[in-house]
Amino acid sequence: MKTKMFKYLHLKRTLVFGMLGAAFYSCVPTRDIRDEHVALPEHFNSAKATDTITAATIPWRNYFTDNDLIALIDTALVNNQELNIMLQQVDMAKNEIKSRKGEYLPFVDIEAGAEVEKVGRYTSQGANDANTEIKPGKEFPEPLPNYGIGAFATWELDIWNKLHNAKKAAVMEYLSTVEGKNFMVTNLIAEIADSFFELQALDNKLAIIEQNLKLQNNALKTVRLQKQAARATELGVQRLEAEVFKNKSERYAVKQEIVETENKINFLIGRSPQPVIRHSELFIDRKLDSIYSGIPSQLLENRPDIRKAEYELQAAKLDTKVAKANFYPSFTIRAGVGLEAFNVKYLTTTPESLLYNLVGDMAAPLINRNAIKAEYYNANDRQLQAVFDYEKTILNAYIEVVNEMSNIDNLKHNYELKEQQVAALTKSIDITNKLFKSARADYMEVLLTQRDALESKMDLIETKKEQMLAFVNMYKSLGGGWN
Known part of the structure; x- marks a missing residue:
């Protein structure tokens, strides 16, 4: 059953991309x-x-x-x-x-940063922090610092x-x-x-x-x-x-x-x-x-x-x-991996401080070409x-x-x-x-x-x-x- 469903989804995806490609190609002047x-x-x-x-x-x-x-x-x-x-x-x-x-070729950047953030108590984030039960000695520092370091890549697929x-x-x-x-x-x-x-x-x-x-x-x-x-x-x-x-x-x-x-x-x-x-x-x-x-x-x-x-x-x-x-x-892949924590001593603590992301984008001209x-x-x-x-x-x-x-x-x-x-x-x-x-x-x-x-x-x-x-x-x- 799973195999049939996978084949169905793959066929559907192929048809969608094919229809999109045909639509764009038909609009291209020659x-x-x-x-x-x-x-x-x-x-x-x-x-x-x-x-x-x-x-x-x-x-x-x-x-x-x-x-x-x-x-x-x-x-x-x-x-x-x-x-x-x-x-x-x-x-x-x-x-x-x-x-x-x-x-x-992929563009790879290394980023490092530090910030300090103080949010208002009557904002959504501030209200949430106020209502969170925090154990004694584990309170969020205010203002809240944040430290991070990571590598981020962007790659446009040249199809x-x-x-x-x-x-x-x-x-x-x-x-x-x-x-x-x-x-x-x-x-x-x-x-x-x-x-x-x-x-x-x-x-x-x-x-x-x-x-x-x-x-x-x-x-x-x-x-x-x-x-x-x-x-x-x-x-x-x-x-x-x-x-x-x-x-x-x-x-x-x-x-x-x-x-x-x-x-x-x-x-x-x-x-x-x-x-x-x-x-x-x-x-x-x-x-x-x-x-x-x-x-x-x-x-x-x-x-x-x-x-x-x-x-x-x-x-x-x-x-x-x-x-x-x-x-x-145009098709672009974005990915990143790094470490982030509100205290420097937790920065190397993994997996708690580990962050990563993977994003695929497609952008095409539609209006006003x-x-x-x-x-x-x-x-x-x-x-x-x-x-x-x-x-x-x-x-x-x-x-x-x-x-x-x-x-x-x-x-x-x-x-x-x-x-x-x-x-x-x-x-x-x-x-x-x-x-x-x-x-x-x-x-x-x-x-x-x-x-x-x-x-x-x-x-x-x-x-x-x-x-x-x-x-x-x-x-x-x-x-x-x-x-």
């Missing part, structure tokens, strides 16, 4: 979020290259061969303030995992995986911050390399201005002598002098750019303004190695910003699950935002690589033509100077030839700088540097 699209073309260009070798896997120490640049990057990876701030953010994200993990999903979301956020740090490392290395090559280009520009000033000063001396010999006029002298003043002014502008670029590097490596060690003599003759791009799908593995967006998307999906679990009942609904819909919106951000990051990475591949190719042809232009104009300077000294060319031909030659050399240096920046940007676009 919203479908589309999956992310990660399809990429099989190749970066029409050449349909299938070689999976990519420059992204080359360590930055091997990709950049200038020892001065390597020393600057080494210093930056230790001293850069922004990077160190990001490292603290990574550490905080790791601590958040510990916090989330602790939420689905809907809300707390576990929150912990997994914290893990995804941590991994996202790690990839954010990696992306910052990539950008930091690229920014230092860009500034370093720009500084070398400025050094070369300054050297060319100095060389051009020597040529112009020689031409100015010649035209002054020709004026004394009545073979030239004051107009020629003034025009050449004006050109000298113009280039002297340009020299100071370039010097200022050098100072600012040096200090930009100093800021990136976390030190006070000081000269940056570099050797710029071979800048213009620097040869660029071939850059292997691999295939587009490798960007998903090599680009830290793509992986960061992916982890953020996974965290957003888990946050949506957590928000949905808030609609369901608008706040929970709003948070659930917001979580869905954030998940959809993360989907779009992930897709945007992938598309941006692919376009960056395609642009840089085209840029490198066009700059190569551009530089070859600039070299031919500089060679032709440099040769024309010698010819013009000889003709000028023999009075077979006037000062305007000298002036224009020198000006064109100066501009062509400046353009050549600028093109070389653009080549070096493309060399750096290609490495960054492929996802190199952080590893």
